[in-house]
Amino acid sequence: MKRVTEIAPGIHYVGANDRTKHRFEGLWPLPNGVSYNAYLIEDEKIALVDTIDAAFTERLLGSIREVIGDRPVDYLIINHMEPDHSASIDAVRRRWPGITIVGNTKTLQMVEGFYGIGAGTLKVGDGDTLSLGRRTLSFHLIPMVHWPETMVTHCAREGLLFSGDAFGSFGALDGGVTDVRLDAGRDTSPFRDEMVRYYSNIVGKYGGPVQRAIEKLASLGPLRTVCPTHGPVWTREFPRVLDLYDRMSRYEPLEKGVVIAYASMYGNTEQSAERLARELVARGVKRIAMHNLTSSHVSFVLRDIFKYNALVIGSPTYNMGLFPEVRSLVDDLELRCIPSRVFACFGGFTWAGAAVKKLTEFAGRMGWEPVAPPVEVKQGFTPEKSDGLALLADAIVEAVIA
């Protein structure tokens, strides 16, 4: 059986799965692996769309050879220059020295800056086209989805879009490539959570540019096949994925639910978190995501904050400020400029309280109005000292339902 999947007549998947890397971008855990997607278009001219991570260059070259044998690749189209996609450029050029590297002004600057390649290039601008013979490709810039040079390549004949990081997902492609084969796209599919985590971690800061990209893509006409640089190729499920991206880039919560993100040194603040969760469940809240920030990686916390409409943060006072992991989460949230969430906070301290003051200041910077005054427990947790959490739960439930 061939290792190369033909996703449309003459268009082949030549990417690779990575199930060994621990952290994507050195940051984000990969419990389900990740795929680096590249595509080969076989026409009168041959075009490769993006390359893959340097660890898999030989697999990329082997897959291309399997499709075209000794024919040369004429064009390398670069939609995105982040090295998980561009790191094989030099190897591809050495294998086919006559290849033309196609990119926009910013792309070609990066090709020179990363790989020292300044010749054998073709500069394209927004809306420019390139004929491969039977089909014509067009190029459309979508800056900051996810870098400033990012563009997409459209193939009108097939209604097919090579979308770069847009519509991408974590998760290796276990045996299939398209959503239909992988049962991806549905709410129950593991790819949905991995897509939300990918979006919130990687692209989540750039909601405005994603919205502009979605508007621009609408002008290309119906898209039957969408080929991102990570995760499944979208066919039947693309409308569902587009809707998800649209909502996430508006920072619109996907579901009603509460994230309780907290840290605790000796378990007192954790007991406040546990009590709050019990109070919420007693009031009918069904979806609660508890994250002890010392053990939950922030990528899963951010995923859930993008997913649910309420966030409660709890922190002990530490060095007259926030516990370090809480401070780090707060920084990540400020970077992502999430415009609204139902918000409340709680904390604990031994001799001087500062955490809830810092969390309230954070809410102010975000433009979030806390739904109730914070609850702060001095020294050891007791049910009596934490009764304010019941009032907090009342206010959260009212706001979440509203």
Ligand code: FEO
């Ligand atoms: Fe998968 Fe922004 O690179």
